[in-house]
Amino acid sequence: MPALHPHPESPPLAVESVEAQLIRLPGKGALMARYRITGIGRLVIPEFTGRGREDDLWKHSCGEVFLIGEGDRYREFNFSPSGRWAAWDFAAYRKRAGDHDPFDIPEINIRTGDTMAVLDAKLDPREIGDFTRAGLSMVIEEEGGHLSYWALAHPGARPDFHHPDGFTFDIPEAMRA
Template structure:
């Protein structure tokens, strides 16, 4: 598993969250993802909806995965809500929508809120990913009490406003799984 510390965008500091860690790895036919939030006592969690596709999940606490296949012009965005709703979008180029990205199975999203810790685990079938190898961007939008929003990424490309679509955010890499 690769582990990355996410950093908040300086234009939108968190209220009480002190650290966000994201990690990923391939386990069998699945991409396993985990976001771990320390200082989560004031994090606002959306109400439970069950596993279903939904839009605008990024407007509140939401985990995100962006993938850019090596040599491709476009990229894919996945949103995973602690409500267990999810979304997947395809882009032809920077913020140039190509509609929904097809997904064969609902991602398995398991939120584990604690008193001052939030963990969100996600399992996504490798078959639903764009072709590998790919550059990855692991991000998180966090809403805390009083509608305070902070935007966490492995790297930020625009110092003035958060933009998870920015190429600088794609700071990790996922290779195709090794075949025995």
């Protein structure tokens, strides 16, 4: 799994590593975003509150996926361990074009052990559409409300998951088919 890196402006307290990847599952071919967090001794995991849309998930632990293709338009998904999700379309950098209604409501699950947690968010594979690159990122909340921001790349001096230079994951052709 590709490693995410904490932004130097917001180092974690105890989290040691975060990895993320997009996976195309066999069978129905569902698309899954998977996040693996190690060093979870101080991790705050929102309790399950049911599946549904909710804003401001990034204020607590949540996984994020950004999808972009040709041009400036892109899509953002947020996945909370609470079962809540959010999705938006953007016409250009941080220029929101409206809510995105997914083909199916994302199915979000979290599994925890003594030192590791895995967050999975399952999406309909049609969400990929003509998007060719992705930005994989995660907000981690630890005790005391401490937030760290993890991504494949941090192109700016401040954490900014929307920056197009952070969309560095090439979506394989087979995943887009």
